[in-house]
Amino acid sequence: MANQRSSLPGCLLALMAFLVLFAVIAPGSFLAGALLERNGVLPGSTAGQINEGPAAFKLLWQARDIINNHYVDRSAIEDQRLAYGAVSGMVESLGDTGHSRFLTPEMMQAESQALSSDFEGIGAELTTKDGMPVVVAPMENSPAERAGIRAGDVIVAVDGQDVTGMALSQVIQHVRGPKGTSVTLSVIHEGENQITDITITRAKIPLINVSAQMIPGTTVLLVRIGSFSARVGDDLKAALQQGKADGAQKIILDLRNSPGGLLDEAILVASQFLTDGLVMQEQDAEGNRKPLAVKPGGVATDLPLAVLINQGTASAAEIVSGALQDQGRGQLIGKTTFGTGTVLNQFNLDDGSALLLATRQWLTPKGRVIWHQGIEPDITVELPRDASLVTPSRLKGMTPTALQASQDTQLLKALEALGKAPNAARR
Incomplete structure (x- = not known):
C-alpha cells in the first residue's frame, strides 16, 4: 500500500528533518515539504551488480577501494558510512534540495517518533538550502525556540564540528539526542553575518497541534x-x-x-x-x-x-x-x-533506510x-x-x-x- 506524504519543507519533510523529523501525510500521506507514497522494498544490489552496471557506477567501487587502501584515518573507514554517504550524495546530485533525500534507519525511526504524541530532541525542523543545513522552524515552546533558534538560521557547526559540507542526515545525527543532554549549535541568523553559538538542552517535547x-x-x-x-x-x-x-x-x-x-x-x-x-x-x-x-x-x-x-x-x-x-x-x-x-515516493531499502523521491507536485x-x-x-x-x-x-x-x-x-x-x-x- 502506498502512503502519500505531502510536503513536511519538504514539509517534514521538507522534506526536511525534524530533530526529530516532521512531515505531512495524505490518505496515508505526510506533508513535510512533500507528499509521500510508500512503495515496496527495493531489491538489494551486490558488488557484482554494481560492476555490471553503468560504467560511471564502477567509479563508486573504485573510489571505495582507494579509500580503503590509502586514507590515513583508518577509524573513519566504515562500509555502511561510506554507502550512506554515496546514496545521500546520489540523491542530492538531483538538485531537489530539501525534498528528495535519503533517510537512514535512525532518521526513519525519528520520523515515526515525531508523528506520535511527543518525542525527545531540541524541537526544530531542518532542511538544506544552497548546500547548507538550515532551520525551517523551531516548534512552539520547544528547547530550540526558548534558546533563541529562529526560522532561517543557517547551521555552520554542531558542538564545534563544522557541518557546512555535511549531508543532512549526518547533521541530524549530531543534533539529535536524549532528553537532559545538551548540544551547541553555531548559527548565522537570517539577515546577519556573524556566527552565534546557542546551547540547547534536549527535552521530551509534546506536540502542540x-x-x-x-x-x-x-x-x-x-x-x-x-x-x-x-x-x-x-x-x-x-x-x-x-x-x-x-x-x-x-x-x-x-x-x-x-x-x-x-x-x-x-x-x-x-x-x-x-x-x-x-x-x-x-x-x-x-x-x-x-x-x-x-x-x-x-x-x-x-x-x-x-x-x-x-x-x-x-x-x-x-x-x-x-x-x-x-x-x-x-x-x-x-x-x-x-x-x-512535491509529492514524494518512499522506496524502502533493505536495511531499514529509504529513498524519498519527488514524483508529483501540488x-x-x-x-x-x-x-x-x-x-x-x-x-x-x-x-x-x-x-x-x-x-x-x-x-x-x-x-x-x-x-x-x-x-x-x-x-x-x-x-x-x-x-x-x-x-x-x-x-
Whole structure:
C-alpha cells in the first residue's frame, strides 16, 4: 500500500528533518515539504551488480577501494558510512534540495517518533538550502525556540564540528539526542553575518497541534496550528466552536513556523474556513492535474479572517495558505513561506533506510506553483530581529497594553487589518 506524504519543507519533510523529523501525510500521506507514497522494498544490489552496471557506477567501487587502501584515518573507514554517504550524495546530485533525500534507519525511526504524541530532541525542523543545513522552524515552546533558534538560521557547526559540507542526515545525527543532554549549535541568523553559538538542552517535547485564545480587549480569536498531525482538523473545529461560543467574531489563523503534516488534515483545516471550491491541485510529471475539493461542514466560513505566515510556514501550512488566498477568504500577513510542495515516493531499502523521491507536485486552487517559490503575503510585515511570536499560550494573562507593547508586528498588523473589516465574511 502506498502512503502519500505531502510536503513536511519538504514539509517534514521538507522534506526536511525534524530533530526529530516532521512531515505531512495524505490518505496515508505526510506533508513535510512533500507528499509521500510508500512503495515496496527495493531489491538489494551486490558488488557484482554494481560492476555490471553503468560504467560511471564502477567509479563508486573504485573510489571505495582507494579509500580503503590509502586514507590515513583508518577509524573513519566504515562500509555502511561510506554507502550512506554515496546514496545521500546520489540523491542530492538531483538538485531537489530539501525534498528528495535519503533517510537512514535512525532518521526513519525519528520520523515515526515525531508523528506520535511527543518525542525527545531540541524541537526544530531542518532542511538544506544552497548546500547548507538550515532551520525551517523551531516548534512552539520547544528547547530550540526558548534558546533563541529562529526560522532561517543557517547551521555552520554542531558542538564545534563544522557541518557546512555535511549531508543532512549526518547533521541530524549530531543534533539529535536524549532528553537532559545538551548540544551547541553555531548559527548565522537570517539577515546577519556573524556566527552565534546557542546551547540547547534536549527535552521530551509534546506536540502542540492546535491552541487558541481570545485576544484581550477584542472579539478576535487567535488560533495557532503548530503542526498538521492526526486529528488536527477535529481539534481545530472544536477550538473554533468554543471560540464562537466565547464571543469570537473574527479569527486570526497563525501558521507561522508550522512545518507541515498530514495532507488530509490540511484539507480539513482549509475546509473549516471555505464553503466550496478547491483546496489544491496535484500535478504529475506529464502535467495531468487532480483537483482536491473543500470538505463540507466548515464552522468558520462566515467570520472575517486573517492568516499569519512566515519563512517557517511550509508544506501543509502552505496548502492552507494558498487555498485561503486564492479563494479571497482572508489576507495573508507576514513573510513569504518556505516553498515546499512535491509529492514524494518512499522506496524502502533493505536495511531499514529509504529513498524519498519527488514524483508529483501540488498547486494552489488557481494553479500557482509553490515549490521553490512559496506563498507571498498580501501584506508584507517584518518581525523585529529579537522579537518573539505572541502565541495563544503567551496571550493568557496578557493585557491589551502588554499586547500593544509586544514586538509581534505581524500579529498587530493582522489585528489592524481585521479592525477595518466588516463583521460579515469577506469573499
